[in-house]
Amino acid sequence: RMEILNRHKDGRDIWLETNQVPIRGDQGGEMSYIAIERDITAAKQNAQQLEEARQAAEEGGRAKSDFLATMSHEIRTPMNGVIGMAQLLEETDLDTDQKLYADTILSSAKTLLALINDILDLSKLDAGQISINPCDFDLHQCIDETIRLLRTQAEAKGLTLDVERDADLPRHLNGDDHRLRQILNNLVGNAIKFTEQGRVKVTVEAEPTPGGGVLLNWSIIDTGIGIPKEMLTGIFERFSQADAAISRRFGGSGLGLAISRRLAEAMDGRITVTSEIGAGSCFTLALPFALASAADITVAPVPERTGDTDGLSGLRVLVAEDNRVNRLLIQKFLKQTDLELEFAHDGAEAVDKVKSFEPDIILMDVSMPVMDGLEATRIIRSWGQPQPAIIALTANAFDTDREVCLAAGMNEFVTKPISRTQLLEVLASFAQAHRVQMTG
Structure with a gap:
C-alpha cells in the first residue's frame, strides 16, 4: 500500500492511494496482481490546508507571546517610576489634599499593575506555561x-x-x-x-x-x-x-x-x-x-522589618540600568543608606566598572543597549576574580525569563516595579551572604 503522485491525462497532478496484492498461478510460476486505486487528491489538499492552518496558529501564538512579553516590559518600566515616585512622595510632608492625590496615584498604578499581571497569567495558561509547584x-x-x-x-x-x-x-x-x-x-x-x-x-x-x-x-x-x-x-x-x-x-x-x-x-x-x-x-x-x-515543613524565618539599614553599611553596589527614571528612583530609595553606589548605563559599561569599582552586588537590568544584562553577566562570570552577587532587576515577568537569567549566572530575579522595602530586603539578604563568604 502506498501513495503516489500521478498525472491526469489533462495534465493535472493527482494523488492516488494504491493497494496491490500479488497472486501466484496454479503452478506457482506465473504472477499476477490485483491493484485497487483511489483518488485521494482532495484529502491531500485538506491535510495541507490543515497543516498550513496549524502553522499559522502556532505563528500567531508565538506572535501573541512575543507581543505580551514586549508590552509587559514596556509598561512595567514606566510603572516602576510611577509607583516608586508615588511611594517616595507619600513619605514626604504633605497636606491633606496632597496626600489624597498621592494615594490616588499609587492606588491607580497598583490597579493597572494588577491588570497587567492578570493578562500575563492568562497568556501563560493559554500557552501551557503556568507550572504547578507542590x-x-x-x-x-x-x-x-x-x-x-x-x-x-x-x-x-x-x-x-x-x-x-x-x-x-x-x-x-x-x-x-x-x-x-x-x-x-x-x-x-x-x-x-x-x-x-x-x-x-x-x-x-x-x-x-x-x-x-x-x-x-x-x-x-x-x-x-x-x-x-x-x-x-x-x-x-x-x-x-x-x-x-x-x-x-x-x-x-x-x-x-x-x-x-x-x-x-x-x-x-x-x-x-x-x-x-x-x-x-x-x-x-x-x-x-x-x-x-x-x-x-520548614518555615523560613520572616525577617523583622525595622527599617534599619546598618547591615548595608560599606556595601558596594553597581546599578546597570539604561532608564534615567529608574536610576533616579534607585538612588532615592538608597539615599539614607551608608553604601557606595555606582551606575552604568548599559551592559558594556557595567562590565568595565566591575573591574574598577569591584562591587559586592550588581543590580542588573536585562534589556539594555550596546550589551544586554545576560551577556554582561556571562562575561563577568567567566573571570577568575572574586565574584559579586548579580541580581536581575527587570521588567520581564515570565518564568522563562527567570530561568534564562539564572542560567546566565545571576543569583536572583526581581521583577519591576520594585518597592523601597523590597529593594532593601534583597540587598540585605545578599549583603549578609557576602559577609559570610568573605569571613569564611
Missing part, C-alpha cells in the same frame, strides 16, 4: 494569612468576613499553596467587591480521597447583587462580566474567574457557582491535596 505547607496558616489581607477590604466596606473550618481539618498538606492563595484571593475578593451590605462567608471542609489524600471543599457565599442564570457559565470566560452595567459600576477586567477556573483545573480541581439575583452567590471550589507531616 510543596509541603501549613493549611491553617495559609487560610489565616489570606483572610487577614482580605478582611481589611471587607471592613472598609462595612462587611463582615467570616471563616468556618472543619474541626478535623488537616493542618499539613502537600500542594501548590501559592496557587491556592491566588484562587482564594480572586473568589473572596470578587465576593467582597460585588457585595454592598451584609457579609461574605468562607467555609472549608475536608473529605478523604482513595489515594490517601484529602479533597478540600470550599464555599464562598455572599449577600451581593447575584448573577443572572443565563450568565452563570459565561462569567468564567475571559474579559466577561455579568453585564456592561456591572463592569462600569464595579470595575475590574473580568479575568479573575477565568484565571481561577483554569488554575483549579490545572490542579485537578473544579469551580462551580450558584446564584440568585438580589440574594447573592455561592462559589464552590474543590481541590485535591496530599497529606504531609509537620516534620516535612
Whole structure:
C-alpha cells in the first residue's frame, strides 16, 4: 500500500492511494496482481490546508507571546517610576489634599499593575506555561494569612468576613499553596467587591480521597447583587462580566474567574457557582491535596522589618540600568543608606566598572543597549576574580525569563516595579551572604 503522485491525462497532478496484492498461478510460476486505486487528491489538499492552518496558529501564538512579553516590559518600566515616585512622595510632608492625590496615584498604578499581571497569567495558561509547584505547607496558616489581607477590604466596606473550618481539618498538606492563595484571593475578593451590605462567608471542609489524600471543599457565599442564570457559565470566560452595567459600576477586567477556573483545573480541581439575583452567590471550589507531616515543613524565618539599614553599611553596589527614571528612583530609595553606589548605563559599561569599582552586588537590568544584562553577566562570570552577587532587576515577568537569567549566572530575579522595602530586603539578604563568604 502506498501513495503516489500521478498525472491526469489533462495534465493535472493527482494523488492516488494504491493497494496491490500479488497472486501466484496454479503452478506457482506465473504472477499476477490485483491493484485497487483511489483518488485521494482532495484529502491531500485538506491535510495541507490543515497543516498550513496549524502553522499559522502556532505563528500567531508565538506572535501573541512575543507581543505580551514586549508590552509587559514596556509598561512595567514606566510603572516602576510611577509607583516608586508615588511611594517616595507619600513619605514626604504633605497636606491633606496632597496626600489624597498621592494615594490616588499609587492606588491607580497598583490597579493597572494588577491588570497587567492578570493578562500575563492568562497568556501563560493559554500557552501551557503556568507550572504547578507542590510543596509541603501549613493549611491553617495559609487560610489565616489570606483572610487577614482580605478582611481589611471587607471592613472598609462595612462587611463582615467570616471563616468556618472543619474541626478535623488537616493542618499539613502537600500542594501548590501559592496557587491556592491566588484562587482564594480572586473568589473572596470578587465576593467582597460585588457585595454592598451584609457579609461574605468562607467555609472549608475536608473529605478523604482513595489515594490517601484529602479533597478540600470550599464555599464562598455572599449577600451581593447575584448573577443572572443565563450568565452563570459565561462569567468564567475571559474579559466577561455579568453585564456592561456591572463592569462600569464595579470595575475590574473580568479575568479573575477565568484565571481561577483554569488554575483549579490545572490542579485537578473544579469551580462551580450558584446564584440568585438580589440574594447573592455561592462559589464552590474543590481541590485535591496530599497529606504531609509537620516534620516535612520548614518555615523560613520572616525577617523583622525595622527599617534599619546598618547591615548595608560599606556595601558596594553597581546599578546597570539604561532608564534615567529608574536610576533616579534607585538612588532615592538608597539615599539614607551608608553604601557606595555606582551606575552604568548599559551592559558594556557595567562590565568595565566591575573591574574598577569591584562591587559586592550588581543590580542588573536585562534589556539594555550596546550589551544586554545576560551577556554582561556571562562575561563577568567567566573571570577568575572574586565574584559579586548579580541580581536581575527587570521588567520581564515570565518564568522563562527567570530561568534564562539564572542560567546566565545571576543569583536572583526581581521583577519591576520594585518597592523601597523590597529593594532593601534583597540587598540585605545578599549583603549578609557576602559577609559570610568573605569571613569564611
